[in-house]
Amino acid sequence: MNLSKLMLLPTLLALLTACAPEVGSEAWCQNMKEKPKADWTANEAADFAKHCLFK
Structure with a gap:
């Protein structure tokens, strides 16, 4: 596996997590x-x- 494939999953998870509204908003x-x-x-x-x- 090359490095770009290894970095894809954490990057996608970070982007999806950032979309959740802030608690209390x-x-x-x-x-x-x-x-x-x-x-x-x-x-x-x-x-x-x-x-x-x-x-």
């Missing part, structure tokens, strides 16, 4: 409202309460 709060509550992690629930309910 209006877009993030909206995404969480649309996500089924059963799929929330404990951290997501705590962040939602902190940033979206108790501003």
Whole structure:
């Protein structure tokens, strides 16, 4: 495998991760409202309460 192929996966992962809205932003709060509550992690629930309910 050459070096360019090895660098492709980390580069793609970094680009995809950068597209997620910042926790606590209006877009993030909206995404969480649309996500089924059963799929929330404990951290997501705590962040939602902190940033979206108790501003």
